[in-house]
Amino acid sequence: MSNDSVAELEFEHSKSPEVVHGSEKNDFLGNHNSVKTVTDVVCQDISSRKNNTPVNTKIPSENEQEDKRIRMKQSASVLNQLSRAPRGKDKFIGIIKNHHEVLMKDSGVPLIECQNGNEFKTKYNSHGVNAVYLLYNNDSDFGLETPQLTFENLFDYFDMKKKRTFYNSKTGSDVAMSLHKFLKEIEKRDNGNKYRILNNVSTEVSRTEVSRKEDRIDIRLPDFMESSSVVRQIRRKAENFTEAEANSACWKNEKTELKERVKELANVEKYIIFSMEDSFMDVHVDMGGTAVVYHVISGKKVIWYAMPTDENLKLFEEWELCKDKREMTWPVKEIENGFRRVEVNPGVTFVMPSACLHLVYTPVDSLVYGGNFLLAENFDESIRIAKLEKKCLENKSLETNNTFPNFWNTWFLYLEICVLEDLKNGTEEEKRTALRVGKKLYDEFKTCYREFQEWYSTKETVDMLNELRSLLEQEYPNIENIH
Ligand SMILES: O=C(O)CCC(=O)C(=O)O
Ligand SMILES: [Fe+2]
Incomplete structure (x- = not known):
């Protein structure tokens, strides 16, 4: 018997009977009572990033080590099941739903935790753009401001009739619908009817600051993002030029005027994500290898991330370019030890550098602010992802509207x-x-x-x-x- 099958057997004991979600009977596995006694390994120092060795950790007791060993076996077993389960089917979501708590929980991948904006500033100054941060309390020192959105007050901020694209995690396909219909879908579920698992990740609200005809929501970006975003830097510089300067010979704009080009710069910094419970986004890197700020307004998200090392990106590239993905090992399984699980609760902000691989599961209905931005310091990673996207566009596995404009x-x-x-x-x-x-x-x-x-x-x-x-x-x- 291999280690894997031992893990599966041990795991079987922790399953409870089949779960029925609403009135719809899914083939979900039962709930799993995860072991919660072990303190998470928290790596406070990014200097350990190269060899992935956590520092500042207390030496675990024998019991804790045993708990961890069991959890790692369980995690490996879940990954095995997931890598075999068909995507876009209840079975896959069911495994995630019931076992996400043990999945890749014990890695030593660095995470810098900050209690408040001031601590974030200090740590960001010393660790820089290549680290992953989790900020527990958003405050004026961090600078992010979003309205306190709830599923009840959405109509105060959004055009409820406008058609948006929702990804249906049950079928793996997109569906166009309004927020009004989306809320109805949640109602259907709560009333025990058949429902879809819907996730909208493409509502960007930057333009609404100027024209308030449609969505009417204002967001203030975190200070570090405002100052380091390539697009923001261009906008600031352009605003400071006088018309005469912008059109003088020194700005080589024979083809289009500077102000026209500035208008065409990407608006990807202010997304609001609307997710139903059990939404799942499989392993990906955000468009153009952008860095990400992710702030849960209400609900909860579980994110697994892996650093954009050469090795990790190679595996991801191979997977992305593979025509028949069933023939390939799921990159998450291959990079298992390189992923770290993070729970992002309401009010908490997660910051990921350019080109990080990540997967996202939504355990409860959630509203999230998400912002993408290019970083000049991470130019190489961004270019690497953009080149991959170019190949995916050519082989038609990606659509232009999912790339960085x-x-x-x-x-x-x-x-x-x-x-x-x-x-x-x-x-x-x-x-x-x-x-x-x-x-x-x-x-x-x-x-x-x-x-x-x-x-x-x-x-x-x-x-x-x-x-x-x-x-x-x-x-x-x-x-x-x-x-
Ligand atoms: O929140 C989610 O479900 C996925 C968000 C995400 O990673 C993305 O939109 O790129
Ligand atoms: Fe993403």
Whole structure:
């Protein structure tokens, strides 16, 4: 008997009889009483990230070690079942529903916990953009502001008739419906009727600040996001240019005016996510390898994340590009020890760096604020994901509206009005950042700049890259010419 089958046998004992959800009888497994006696291993120090060794942990007692060993076996058994279960079917959701509490609970993947915004600021300053954070209390030092949404007050903020795309976790397909209908679906479920498990992750409300005709919801971004988001930096710079400056020869905008391009920048920073209990999103990386801020307003989310290491991304890429996914091992199972489980309760904020792999399960009906943003420091990870998305677009496994709008154009605009500008006129600190980021952009674009001719002509991109090279030369004397 292999270790796996031992784990399955032990696991069988913890099942209770079949669960009936509403009046609909699912083939869900029974509830599992998870072991709650073991303190979670909390890694406080990102310096352990490379070897995944947690620090500041107390030495577990023998009982705790035994509990942990059992939980790990249970987790492995659940992963085995999940990797065999058909996606978009009750069975898969049922396994998650009943066993998510033990799933990948004991990894040593780092998580930086912060009690308040001030602690977040201090820790973010020392650990930077490549760490994962869990902030328990959102306050003015963090800066995020969202209305206190509930399922009862949605009509105060949203156009209840507007058709939105909901993902049905039971069938794995999309369905267009209004929020009004969505609430009716919840009612149907609560009245014991057959229902769908609906999840809307595409309601973005940035534009509503300007035109309040449709959704009427205001969100203030966290301070660190406001200052580090590439799109926000471009907007700020553009706002500071006078019309004359923006149209002068120094802003190479023969094709379109700066203000037109700014209007076309992606709005992906202010999503409200509407999820019914049992919604599930399988392993993915957010569009354009963006970093994510995820704040539960009401309800609860369970997120499993894995760091964007080369190895993890390779497995994910293989999976994404595989035509027949049934033939491949589920990447979550392969990367099992690289995932960490986090529960995000109301008022709690989860911050994930660019290109993190993640899965999300919703144990109760939930309303969430989610914001995506590009980080210049994570340019390489973003480009890697965008290249993967390009291949997926080509093989039609991805649709354009699930990618970061104007991804490549945005980086050229960032190069033009942020990086070049900072290298020439920035403060010492801005220059240092621009040197680092400028080099990454240069190395990527020096060979493939001809591919991007939407917002800039080839002559403009050549001029920009040559100017960048001459500004980088002193710091990087061996820098190659564009070719
Ligand atoms: O909350 C969810 O169900 C999934 C959110 C998410 O990861 C996404 O929209 O990319
Ligand atoms: Fe996501």
